[in-house]
Amino acid sequence: MxxxxxxxxxxxxxxxxxxxxxxxxxxxxxxxxxxxxxxxxxxxxxxxxxxxxxxxxxxxLSEGARHLSLGMQIVSFLGAGALAASLFFLFYQYWGYFATATQVAILIAAPLVSLAVACWVQRFDSSGYYAKLAGLVSFASWILNIVMLGSIFNLTPSPNAFAVFAVYGFLLAYVLQVRLLLAAALICSFIFIGAQFGTWMGSYWIYVGQNPEQFFLPALFFFALPLWVSQARFHGFAAIYQMLSVVTFFVALLVLANWGGGSYLPWSPNLIEGCYQLTGFVASALLVFYGMRARAVNLMLTGNVFFALFLYTKFFDWWWDWLPKYLFFLGVGLTAILVLMVFNRLRKAQQYSLQRVQVSGGQS
CATH class of the missing domain: 1.10.287 (Helix Hairpins)
Known part of the structure; x- marks a missing residue:
């Protein structure tokens, strides 16, 4: 076992x-x-x-135990946040009393000691909750370490800090098998890659959110990563990779579909918005079909949500100003019924194909 x-x-x-x-x-x-x-x-x-x-x-071994496990996950997350905050305020409370060498030694020791504690606890904790809590504290200590060292030596803020955060987050996530740390590492990776790309394009890295196109390539890369490198040994990691990538990709698309001024493309804002609106419709529909074929319910639901968002924002642009409000919402409701009918047909077709496979398998 x-x-x-x-x-x-x-x-x-x-x-x-x-x-x-x-x-x-x-x-x-x-x-x-x-x-x-x-x-x-x-x-x-x-x-x-x-x-x-x-x-x-x-x-x-029961539904009650499963509900308690969910509660334990929430409590461990809140406990990790509270311990990290306690560590942060403890540092600031007594920070001025230490010499610079002592401050540096404490900052270096904090994440290392917490990592050692997390690995030691993991050996005896079959549930994994206490090890995850220690891992989250270690990640918070690592962030505090980088931020405080930069403050001590008056270093210029740089997006490279997010690369350091991401590397340590990935390390902790795979050693301790903590999905929350994987999500944190992915978010740091998106910020670093987007900021670095923006720097190459001539903008200051702190304005990373002003050009959403910077997130397309990292989102596609991390979405495909579980398809290239199996994550079967790590519970829920593949879903985290793909869900965060999908949300990042479609949020960027949605922003550009309504704000063409944030694009690098040398076209008129109206043309840029129209192209990204069409791309959003096609990409969300493709995600729905991919989720159905891969039996990834979360991806299918995410595709449905973003398809509806692109559709309703387009309806708002077309009709809100000149249609009576009751006709506007009637149109939205009828469109929802039409989409529901299409998805119902697809669902029945999928069930029919599954039944055919089962029947042929039984006959053979």
Whole structure:
């Protein structure tokens, strides 16, 4: 059991629970009857399996346990934030009493000590929550380290700091398997790449958000990264990569579709906005189809949301000023019904193809 991931262990435990629930229903209807010896053997096998999964990967064996796990994740996040804030204010409270060499030593030691604590706790913490909490504190210490060292030596602010944040965030995320740290590292990576690209184009890096086109290439790169490098050993990492990349890409598209002045293209703002509006429609529709084919529900829902946003902003541009408000919202409602009908047809087509595969598989 030690060579499987927590995702695989949780899926196996859910499979056992689903089998027991279906077995109980079939037994009540008289469709499935086991002898006492067979039923006892199956029950003992499942009990042993669930115990091993729980000991190895701390899986949730009931809905109540799953809800508690979600609560523990929230509490660990809040606890990490509180500890990081405590560390920050502790530094500032007594910072002036230390010599420069002592300040530097403390700043260097803080993230290293917290990283060592996180790795040590991970060896004994089967749930992983305490190790994740220590990892978040270590990441906050690392950020504080860079910021305070820059202040001590009066260094010019630079986007390279976000590259340093990202590297340490990726390291902690993969060592401790913390999705929140992966998300933080990705955000830092987007800021660094966008700021660096803006610097190459002649603007000051701090105005990274004024040219959203700078985020297109990093968003596409990080979206494709899980397709090139498998993330199967790390629970939820592939989804974090793709969801954050998709949101970044489409937010940039949405901004450019309504503000052509933020583009590097040497065209008129109206032409730029029209091109990006069309791109937004096509890209969001393609994301919906990709999510359906890859069975990635989150990506499909995200594509739906952004398709609706592009559609409704376009409706607002076209009709809001000259249509009566009741006709405007009537048009929006009818369009929603039309889109719902299209998605329903696609859903039925997908279910029909799945049934055909199951039937052909059963016949073979």
């Amino acid at each position: 030690t060579n499987i991931t927590k995702t695989q262990a949780q899926a196996r435990a859910d499979q056992v629970r689903a089998f027991r629930a279906e077995q109980a229903v079939l037994s009540e209807q008289g469709l499935l009857q086991f002898s006492d010896d067979t039923a006892s053997a199956i029950r003992q096998y499942h009990d042993k399996l669930l115990y091993e999964l729980q000991q190895a990967q701390d899986v949730d």
